Amino acid sequence: MNLEGLEISILAPAFVAGMIVLMTHLPLGYEVLRREIIFIDIAVAQIAGLGVIIAYTLGWDEHGIEAQIAAVISALIGAWVLSWLEKRYGEHQEALIGTSFILAATGGILLLANNPHGGDHLKELLVGQILWVEWGQLLPAAVVSVIVLAVWLKFRERIGSAGFYTLFAIAITVSVQLVGVYLVFASLIVPALATIGCSTRSGYGMSAIVGITGYAGGLVLSALLDLPSGAVIVWTIAISALVMHITRPCKALINSRTKSK
Amino acid sequence: MLSRSASFFGFVSLLWAYAGMAQATLDVFACEPEWAALAKELGGDRLEIYSATTASQDPHHIQARPSLIAKARKADLVICTGAELEVGWLPLLLRRSGNAGIQPGQPGHFLAADYVDMLEVPDKLDRRLGDIHVSGNPHVHTDPRNILRIAGQLTKRLQALDPDHADHYQQRHRDFESAWQRAMRNWNERATGVKGARIVVHHHFWSYLIDWLDLSKVATLEPVPGVSPSSRHLAQLKQSLQQQSAVMIVDTGYMNDRPVRWLSEQAGIPIVTLPASVDFQNGESLYQWFDKLVDLLLEPVK
Numbered sequence: 001m002n003l004e005g006l007e008i009s010i011l012a013p014a015f016v017a018g019m020i021v022l023m024t025h026l027p028l029g030y031e032v033l034r035r036e037i038i039f040i041d042i043a044v045a046q047i048a049g050l051g052v053i054i055a056y057t058l059g060w061d062e063h064g065i066e067a068q069i070a071a072v073i074s075a076l077i078g079a080w081v082l083s084w085l086e087k088r089y090g091e092h093q094e095a096l097i098g099t100s101f102i103l104a105a106t107g108g109i110l111l112l113a114n115n116p117h118g119g120d121h122l123k124e125l126l127v128g129q130i131l132w133v134e135w136g137q138l139l140p141a142a143v144v145s146v147i148v149l150a151v152w153l154k155f156r157e158r159i160g161s162a163g164f165y166t167l168f169a170i171a172i173t174v175s176v177q178l179v180g181v182y183l184v185f186a187s188l189i190v191p192a193l194a195t196i197g198c199s200t201r202s203g204y205g206m207s208a209i210v211g212i213t214g215y216a217g218g219l220v221l222s223a224l225l226d227l228p229s230g231a232v233i234v235w236t237i238a239i240s241a242l243v244m245h246i247t248r249p250c251k252a253l254i255n256s257r258t259k260s261k
Numbered sequence: 262m263l264s265r266s267a268s269f270f271g272f273v274s275l276l277w278a279y280a281g282m283a284q285a286t287l288d289v290f291a292c293e294p295e296w297a298a299l300a301k302e303l304g305g306d307r308l309e310i311y312s313a314t315t316a317s318q319d320p321h322h323i324q325a326r327p328s329l330i331a332k333a334r335k336a337d338l339v340i341c342t343g344a345e346l347e348v349g350w351l352p353l354l355l356r357r358s359g360n361a362g363i364q365p366g367q368p369g370h371f372l373a374a375d376y377v378d379m380l381e382v383p384d385k386l387d388r389r390l391g392d393i394h395v396s397g398n399p400h401v402h403t404d405p406r407n408i409l410r411i412a413g414q415l416t417k418r419l420q421a422l423d424p425d426h427a428d429h430y431q432q433r434h435r436d437f438e439s440a441w442q443r444a445m446r447n448w449n450e451r452a453t454g455v456k457g458a459r460i461v462v463h464h465h466f467w468s469y470l471i472d473w474l475d476l477s478k479v480a481t482l483e484p485v486p487g488v489s490p491s492s493r494h495l496a497q498l499k500q501s502l503q504q505q506s507a508v509m510i511v512d513t514g515y516m517n518d519r520p521v522r523w524l525s526e527q528a529g530i531p532i533v534t535l536p537a538s539v540d541f542q543n544g545e546s547l548y549q550w551f552d553k554l555v556d557l558l559l560e561p562v563k
Binding site: 002004005006007009010011113114129130131132134219222223226227228229230231 | 324325326327328329330331332334350353354356357359485491
């Protein structure tokens with residue numbers, strides 16, 4: 001046990017970062033499950049990372065605004081190609097996503113083959129670390145996430161596949177740099193999976209509970225056990241999803257409603 | 262039962278007394294275990310020392326844990342290697358710590374690489390070669406002569422931060438200096454058999470050790486750290502080793518040993534895996550670590 005890390009000023013920025021990520025990922029997660037494109041977040045994140053590597057090999061500053069632009073543009077291109085592929089070869093979409101992931105990942109290795117810090121850069125791009133988040137980073141991320149969420153909730157019916165892929169690419173590019181690929185995947189897929197079969201409204205509420213308890217519990221646990229926060233949160237999200245699934249509060253709700261009718 | 266609870270209270274009050282004592286000491290945050298071990302030699306009981314990494318961890322990357330930020334927050338002195346070794350995490354950690362005393366340029370910020378002659382400093386910066394270590398090879402702790410130089414500078418820093426006990430640090434430094442010089446003579450003598458030995462290295466980790474013991478590096482297995490070598494490089498390596506053989510392949514404890522095992526099998530050369538640093542967390546000292554390094558290097562030339 002280690003009480004030293006249990007300090008609000010250490011854990012608070014990380015928790016808020018988690019909430020910003022959840023804000024867009026909970027609703028988008030249902031869509032990802034519905035379309036059966038589970039690994040798209042990892043593919044898009046990898047493509048955004050590849051964009052930064054390209055920008056870097058062209059001599060741009062990898063931490064500056066240029067890198068952000070490179071990341072968003074390549075994520076958008078990747079997302080649009082994936083959306084076109086879905087239209088054209090819909091039944092093979094999952095396989096195509098997997099293939100684009102390994103192409104983006106190995107493309108990065110090839111571009112950095114002569115770079116003494118190649119491996120470092122690859123790893124840094126893949127796993128942003130939630131505990132290193134500073135308050136200053138959160139405001140732009142929150143603004144972008146609110147816009148993505150608002151557009152999705154309001155125009156979801158009208159924007160079609162291309163619109164979904166566009167919003168998704170932006171949301172992923174922002175969140176991967178805050179919390180890393182593993183937490184992005186966990187926030188997107190796990191709460192949605194746990195509350196599948198709930199009505200939309202109660203599903204959102206339940207998945208928010210899974211996500212929030214996952215982040216809060218994970219941060220506290222990682223402080224107490226002195227373990228890497230990102231990895232612990234992935235596990236606590238999964239555990240709270242499992243508890244949610246076993247207790248099935250919304251199924252009970254549906255059952256009691258049908259009984260009372 | 263009574264005696265057990267009595268001894269528990271005894272233990273708690275001991276802890277309490279210890280915490281009270283700790284109040285008066287300097288809190289030292291070391292990025293790597295070798296600097297934790299050096300601080301222990303120089304400061305003794307005056308320092309409360311924490312090492313962010315262990316000898317079996319790659320100090321280029323570490324996973325962020327809440328305790329790391331908490332330790333940096335209360336640290337009076339941060340001792341790191343510098344030379345961009347910790348560039349992936351130290352700036353982030355320092356910013357998140359909000360501790361003004363340990364920021365770059367402050368007395369509480371000590372970078373060991375600032376005080377030694379760096380090896381492998383690039384002549385000119387070439388973007389095509391990628392992001393080279395502009396300050397040179399950061400693994401300065403693998404040469405005991407560097408340890409001695411850094412010890413002198415670190416002592417001055419400890420005295421500046423804790424002026425009331427300047428004499429204490431002076432005395433400990435004098436003791437350390439003479440003991441270390443004796444130990445170096447001993448290592449040098451024992452290592453005579455391995456001097457000039459032809460070795461292959463996994464990557465550039467041991468350059469300072471090679472310089473110290475006059476080893477002759479004939480090849481580098483993985484010239485670009487973290488990126489697997491190309492097949493052409495491996496073929497050239499194999500060929501050059503057939504023409505002029507080497508006595509051992511030197512590997513680093515925390516690195517993946519598969520490329521080394523491959524080469525060892527291909528070329529029939531034994532592997533010597535050297536621990537990357539002091540096992541500080543288990544009470545090992547710098548002396549014991551260098552003893553071990555010399556022992557391990559001597560094995561294939563016996």
